Amino acid sequence: MALVAVSNKRVILKRYLTACEIGQLGDEMEVVTAEAVPLSVPAGSFAVLVKNLYISCDPYLRNRMIRHEVPTYISDFVPGEVVTSHGVMKVISSGHLDFKAGDLVWGMTGWEEYTLINNPESLFKINYPEFPLSNYTGVLEMHGLTAYVGFFEMSKPKKGASGAVGQVVGQLAKITGCYVIGSAGYDEKSKFGFDDAFNYKKEQDLEAALRRYFPEGIDIYYENVGGKMLDAVLPNMSLGGRIVACGMISQYNLEQPEGVRNLYYIVTKRLRMEGFHVFDYYDRYYRFEEEMAGYLKEEKVSYVEDVVEGLDTAPAALIRLFTGRSVGKQLVAVAREQAPAHQEN
Amino acid sequence: MALVAVSNKRVILKRYLTACEIGQLGDEMEVVTAEAVPLSVPAGSFAVLVKNLYISCDPYLRNRMIRHEVPTYISDFVPGEVVTSHGVMKVISSGHLDFKAGDLVWGMTGWEEYTLINNPESLFKINYPEFPLSNYTGVLEMHGLTAYVGFFEMSKPKKGASGAVGQVVGQLAKITGCYVIGSAGYDEKSKFGFDDAFNYKKEQDLEAALRRYFPEGIDIYYENVGGKMLDAVLPNMSLGGRIVACGMISQYNLEQPEGVRNLYYIVTKRLRMEGFHVFDYYDRYYRFEEEMAGYLKEEKVSYVEDVVEGLDTAPAALIRLFTGRSVGKQLVAVAREQAPAHQEN
Numbered sequence: 001m002a003l004v005a006v007s008n009k010r011v012i013l014k015r016y017l018t019a020c021e022i023g024q025l026g027d028e029m030e031v032v033t034a035e036a037v038p039l040s041v042p043a044g045s046f047a048v049l050v051k052n053l054y055i056s057c058d059p060y061l062r063n064r065m066i067r068h069e070v071p072t073y074i075s076d077f078v079p080g081e082v083v084t085s086h087g088v089m090k091v092i093s094s095g096h097l098d099f100k101a102g103d104l105v106w107g108m109t110g111w112e113e114y115t116l117i118n119n120p121e122s123l124f125k126i127n128y129p130e131f132p133l134s135n136y137t138g139v140l141e142m143h144g145l146t147a148y149v150g151f152f153e154m155s156k157p158k159k160g161a162s163g164a165v166g167q168v169v170g171q172l173a174k175i176t177g178c179y180v181i182g183s184a185g186y187d188e189k190s191k192f193g194f195d196d197a198f199n200y201k202k203e204q205d206l207e208a209a210l211r212r213y214f215p216e217g218i219d220i221y222y223e224n225v226g227g228k229m230l231d232a233v234l235p236n237m238s239l240g241g242r243i244v245a246c247g248m249i250s251q252y253n254l255e256q257p258e259g260v261r262n263l264y265y266i267v268t269k270r271l272r273m274e275g276f277h278v279f280d281y282y283d284r285y286y287r288f289e290e291e292m293a294g295y296l297k298e299e300k301v302s303y304v305e306d307v308v309e310g311l312d313t314a315p316a317a318l319i320r321l322f323t324g325r326s327v328g329k330q331l332v333a334v335a336r337e338q339a340p341a342h343q344e345n
Numbered sequence: 346m347a348l349v350a351v352s353n354k355r356v357i358l359k360r361y362l363t364a365c366e367i368g369q370l371g372d373e374m375e376v377v378t379a380e381a382v383p384l385s386v387p388a389g390s391f392a393v394l395v396k397n398l399y400i401s402c403d404p405y406l407r408n409r410m411i412r413h414e415v416p417t418y419i420s421d422f423v424p425g426e427v428v429t430s431h432g433v434m435k436v437i438s439s440g441h442l443d444f445k446a447g448d449l450v451w452g453m454t455g456w457e458e459y460t461l462i463n464n465p466e467s468l469f470k471i472n473y474p475e476f477p478l479s480n481y482t483g484v485l486e487m488h489g490l491t492a493y494v495g496f497f498e499m500s501k502p503k504k505g506a507s508g509a510v511g512q513v514v515g516q517l518a519k520i521t522g523c524y525v526i527g528s529a530g531y532d533e534k535s536k537f538g539f540d541d542a543f544n545y546k547k548e549q550d551l552e553a554a555l556r557r558y559f560p561e562g563i564d565i566y567y568e569n570v571g572g573k574m575l576d577a578v579l580p581n582m583s584l585g586g587r588i589v590a591c592g593m594i595s596q597y598n599l600e601q602p603e604g605v606r607n608l609y610y611i612v613t614k615r616l617r618m619e620g621f622h623v624f625d626y627y628d629r630y631y632r633f634e635e636e637m638a639g640y641l642k643e644e645k646v647s648y649v650e651d652v653v654e655g656l657d658t659a660p661a662a663l664i665r666l667f668t669g670r671s672v673g674k675q676l677v678a679v680a681r682e683q684a685p686a687h688q689e690n
Contacts, residue, residue: 268418
């Protein structure tokens with residue numbers, strides 16, 4: 001094969017953010033066109049060269065743009081280097097036996113057109129290309145697995161339990177027979193089949209709102225918000241309720257986190273609050289992928305995406321997460337190469 | 346039996362406290378000598394009349410002297426009525442088949458000389474009267490059971506785990522082979538065989554102190570303090586650590602609880618924080634009593650009490666819990682009637 005080289009447009013971090021800049025778009029990212037990359041992996045390398053199709057915009061990325069004195073569970077980005085996140089990719093050239101040119105995969109990649117992935121063991125194959133490939137930045141990927149593990153393994157749900165939860169986890173809860181109220185930072189119109197939903201940013205008195213929605217208490221709270229939301233939830237939990245903590249988005253762009261005052265309810269109501277990270281559950285991925293693909297086919301789970309086009313729009317797309325302007329999973333289409341839709345009989 | 350009547354000195358609640366008065370002795374309690382009580386239970390009654398020997402001073406009692414708009418897990422005291430808590434009692438007269446005059450029991454009773462107990466099913470028999478009977482206000486009663494359940498059932502300890510814990514639970518942890526640092530609101534000299542101990546009220550920088558004591562992180566934190574202590578513990582927890590929450594004494598006398606800012610560590614360190622109440626575990630009592638009696642006999646557990654004499658001193662004794670002046674379990678000797686010590690061969 002002749003060695004083909006192309007240019008490579010990429011989003012790089014220019015400088016570290018201060019914590020209070022998290023929700024604002026400044027000059028901390030830059031879209032540059034880098035020098036040509038060769039479109040095959042170096043001879044003898046075990047690496048994989050991918051063409052990026054979709055990249056995922058996630059709240060934790062903004063946190064990686066801050067320089068942390070004390071290391072967090074994931075490394076800080078480095079100024080001058082490309083921003084990375086999960087994405088959907090097509091293999092162009094492979095030095096690894098598990099992958100060949102043309103394979104569709106998801107995993108950690110760069111915000112650029114082409115990425116050389118030196119640890120291809122971290123990639124997952126896409127087994128259901130009949131779905132929109134962009135689903136592999138969300139419902140069929142780490143985000144869906146987070147919901148799946150958070151609900152089925154961490155919450156230990158009982159039929160009829162009540163919970164205030166996110167998009168996918170709420171639908172899993174509905175499938176299981178729970179009474180589900182969604183809570184989001186925007187006006188959620190579709191409700192995804194939930195029993196009801198509200199915008200936590202618009203409620204004057206969150207604690208009273210929750211009392212109204214859950215007169216008999218909340219059995220399962222899937223924590224993605226933190227701060228004032230958690231403070232309003234705690235007095236509304238039912239005895240022995242569970243709080244599954246997977247994120248606290250309301251706290252990421254504060255100089256100092258809000259203090260949570262109602263923790264004594266953990267004692268009086270005998271609550272369990274437990275944090276988890278999907279990294280610890282990747283061994284469940286293919287079982288999850290199969291089950292979730294089934295729910296999607298049967299339309300038991302529906303899924304909303306907010307797709308913007310092109311790497312140039314990626315920095316702004318990330319900010320939309322914090323301004324509450326994105327509805328559904330925010331992602332960027334870098335290049336559209338949808339595999340032909342599989343026709344079912 | 347001739348009907349004998351005696352007078353009955355008792356401590357009554359005069360008026361409700363405001364939250365900020367919790368740690369101060371005011372005129373909210375009064376010691377009065379009530380009219381004579383008959384020393385036998387009414388004919389046909391299932392009640393039990395007891396003579397109170399020891400009464401227990403516990404932080405939660407101050408909280409029962411506040412009028413709560415929203416009910417807590419235990420009812421508020423009523424002005425004009427006797428203060429109640431756990432105590433050690435001798436049965437004087439019984440209308441219940443399970444009890445007879447002379448039996449030694451522990452359970453909920455009044456801060457007075459004699460109490461008519463209408464629900465004797467709630468009483469526990471004392472099976473080891475060879476120990477100081479006062480131990481049945483603490484190490485051999487609900488408090489010991491709390492430590493026992495909190496440690497063996499809630500913490501799921503592994504040998505070699507590290508924990509910052511209270512008097513009895515720390516010794517159980519030592520028996521299990523854990524590295525134990527005690528933390529108390531006073532200068533703890535005895536250390537109860539712990540690996541070390543510190544006064545959390547005297548540390549300028551609690552977070553740094555904990556980092557010094559636990560360079561590899563805390564596996565189990567037994568939470569009885571809350572507020573700033575919890576905020577200092579969270580960044581020092583090890584991955585997958587457990588926080589067993591049984592009380593938050595630092596918060597009881599505040600108008601508004603302190604905000605806890607470091608909760609995001611629950612997510613990043615995948616911590617489990619769980620509240621429990623010993624009420625839910627009373628079915629384990631007699632198994633626990635036997636096991637704890639064994640530890641005490643073998644001197645694997647030592648136990649420190651702070652005993653004051655007479656009902657007149659009871660109100661002040663309760664305050665000592667909050668001023669940090671009591672070392673060990675605070676209790677009041679109402680009448681001393683220790684059963685003859687059992688001589689072991």
